[in-house]
Amino acid sequence: MRCELITFGIADQLFGIDIMTIREIRAWSPVTRLPRVPEYVAGVVNLRGAVLPVIDLSIRLGWQATECTPRNPIIVTEFEGQSRGLIVHDVNDIVSLDAEDLQQPDAVQNDYITNFLEGVAPLGDDMVMVLDLTKLMANDELDLAA
Template identity: 75%
Template sequence: MRRELITFELSGQLFGIDIMAIREIRAWSPVTVLPRVPDHVAGVVNLRGAVLPVIDLSVRLGWPATEATPRNPIIVVEHEGQSRGLIVHGVNDIVSIEADSLQQPDGAAQARITGFLEGLAPLDDNMVMVLDLAELMADEELELAA
């Protein structure tokens, strides 16, 4: 079975999210910073009258914070009825992969983020890190921002 992914860049790495979880890709808009939320929550934005928590995906994965500019898109994802915005460095393309081509990473270098990955998919000469939205969005403190 084939899966379609939206691919995007973050800290020079290629990531993918299942296209069925994507609600929209927005241009950058400044966030309202909230007190007492986890470091990876950049803040919230107004999405057609609804409060949308925005996650700095780089921080969520354990990397340095994104210095957000108007060139940083926000990918709006939905999982189990909850929407989140993800700050990324750039959106690339829609790709199709074989579902059984996902491989599990090994090695200590990937250990910090492997909990957020469904697996790695070969794509041309690159590897796409396919994000597991259930794990990525599992955060009790984030509910307070919604």
């Protein structure tokens, strides 16, 4: 069985998300900050009249905040009836992988990022880390923002 992913970069690392969870990729627009939300919630934007919570994926994965510019796209995901925007550094390609190529990363002790991965797969000379939206959105407090 094959899976199709949108690949994108964060902090010079290659990530992927199942293409079936992507609603759209939109250009950067400034976010409105909200009080009392987790640090990784950048804020909200207006998505055709709907309030869209936006996550700084870099912070969510345990890295430094993204210094956003008009070059930063927002990937809009639709997952379990909830829409979320993900700030990424750049969007690369749509790729197709064999599901059996997806390997579980060896959990390095205290490696925060492996908690959010569905797996890792070779892609040319690189490795793509495939994010698991179930884990990424679990226990989030974004419902307060929507």
